[in-house]
Amino acid sequence: MIESSMERRALPREIVNVPALLSFDGIIGVHPCVVRDINAFGACLSAPYYIFASEFDLLFRRVRC
Numbered sequence: 001m002i003e004s005s006m007e008r009r010a011l012p013r014e015i016v017n018v019p020a021l022l023s024f025d026g027i028i029g030v031h032p033c034v035v036r037d038i039n040a041f042g043a044c045l046s047a048p049y050y051i052f053a054s055e056f057d058l059l060f061r062r063v064r065c
Contacts, residue, residue, distance in 0.1 A: 013037035013044070020045070020060030024053050035060050 015037045021030040022045075033047040035058070043058070045051070 011039040011041060013039045016062060018060050018062060020058055022047070022051070023057040023059070025055065030059075033058075 016035050017037075018035050020033050020035045022033050023030050031047065031049075033045050033051075036044040036046055038044075045058075
């Protein structure tokens, strides 16, 4: 039987699941990804490839209804 893991983050993550674009220094163009969840300390991103960069720009629109 698999037990669910307990959330241990200092701040809970807000699930957003919105499309976004990544931009890297030295790489031409923008690259698609999805921002899965976010809080003041970070975000979970999904992309169709591995991202090996210590710095990047993230552009997404966050709209609440």
